[in-house]
Amino acid sequence: MAEPTFYLISGLGADERIFRNLTLRGRVQYLPWLPPESADESLPHYAERMARAVPEGQPCWLVGVSFGGTVALEIARRRPLARAVLVSSIPDADCLPWLLRLIRAVRADRWLPPQLLRVMPRVGQWYFGVENGEEYALFRDILQKLDPAYTRWAVRSLLHWDSRGVPGSIQILGTADRVFPPGPTPVQYLIPGGTHFMILSRAAEISRILNGLAEDVRAR
Numbered sequence: 001m002a003e004p005t006f007y008l009i010s011g012l013g014a015d016e017r018i019f020r021n022l023t024l025r026g027r028v029q030y031l032p033w034l035p036p037e038s039a040d041e042s043l044p045h046y047a048e049r050m051a052r053a054v055p056e057g058q059p060c061w062l063v064g065v066s067f068g069g070t071v072a073l074e075i076a077r078r079r080p081l082a083r084a085v086l087v088s089s090i091p092d093a094d095c096l097p098w099l100l101r102l103i104r105a106v107r108a109d110r111w112l113p114p115q116l117l118r119v120m121p122r123v124g125q126w127y128f129g130v131e132n133g134e135e136y137a138l139f140r141d142i143l144q145k146l147d148p149a150y151t152r153w154a155v156r157s158l159l160h161w162d163s164r165g166v167p168g169s170i171q172i173l174g175t176a177d178r179v180f181p182p183g184p185t186p187v188q189y190l191i192p193g194g195t196h197f198m199i200l201s202r203a204a205e206i207s208r209i210l211n212g213l214a215e216d217v218r219a220r
Contacts, residue, residue, distance in 0.1 A: 004061060004214035007031050007054055009075075011066030011088070011199075012154045013146040017138060018065065021203030025211050029053075036153045043157040047074030054079050059217075061085055063210065065199050066179065067154055073166045084169040085213065087206060088196045090180050091171055092163040097181055104159040127178050129195020139197070172209055174198045 004026035008019050016030040031053055036046060050071060054060065059081045064072030069089025076084045090096065096104075121140055124130070130139045173180065173187045174194020182190060189209050194202050 003027055004218065005029070005058065006061045006063055006210065006214075007072075007082075009050075009062065009064040009068035009072050011068050012158075013151055014065070014142050018197075018199050021200055022210075023204075023207045026214060033150070035147075036150060039149065039153055041153070043070070043074055043161060044077075046157070047071055048078060051075045051078045054082060057081060059083075061210070061214065063087060064089055066196065067158055069169075070158055070161060073163070073169060076167045076169070077165070080167075083217075084167065085210065086169050086171045086173075087199055088173065088177055088180060088194075089171070091169050091185070092166060093161045094163070095180070095183060095185055096159070097179070097183070100159060128197045129174070129176060129178060129201075130197045131201055135197065135200055138200070170213065172206060174202070 006024050006026055006028045008016070008022075008028065008030045010016065010018050010030075010033070015032070019030065031050060034046070034049055054062070054075060056079065058079075060079075060083075062072035062075055062079075062082050062084045064070070064084065065087045066089050069084070069086035072084040072086065072089075073091070076082045121143055124143065125136060125139060128139065130136050170189070171187045172189040172191065173182055174191045174196070175182060176193050177196045177198075179196040191198060191202055191205055194205075199206060
């Protein structure tokens with residue numbers, strides 16, 4: 001049987017460096033973010049463009065972190081043999097936490113400057129659960145390189161996501177995630193103490209889960 005294929009999709013504004021501590025057994029390809037065609041590009045249309053990098057008819061794993069999980073699910077709508085794994089993400093819009101619902105209700109995404117965290121990196125460090133040292137250095141670099149237009153588009157796309165009919169997924173969530181805290185919806189893999197940035201700090205555990213999922217499928 002062919003080795004598993006993993007397509008990795010990073011979180012909002014991040015790049016492939018957040019996956020550098022993963023050790024996956026199989027073919028691994030990072031899907032870079034595409035610039036939105038316009039401020040009004042729909043998420044389904046955007047996902048259609050992202051999906052062009054995933055061959056139709058190819059069994060694979062779409063591993064999405066945070067907003068990357070949302071895009072992974074939208075790609076999975078278009079690639080029926082792909083299975084979405086959500087790391088520090090949510091399986092549908094009903095799982096948006098209260099803070100993001102509040103931002104949506106008061107339309108704060110329309111007036112809050114997307115680059116706000118650039119001048120408040122320590123607040124972002126706390127919110128995302130970033131450890132000091134190498135992790136914080138990477139986090140600061142990601143913040144400095146955030147594209148305001150892309151960030152505003154992505155936040156709006158998440159807050160107004162129509163998730164009706166998305167395929168099933170496998171969720172890996174940390175118990176200390178402040179962005180997407182565990183709620184009443186069952187989570188397949190709950191990592192004690194894991195934060196929103198655990199793709200780096202808990203990469204060994206996440207690697208074991210991903211490799212185990214792929215092995216289970218190959219063994220069937």
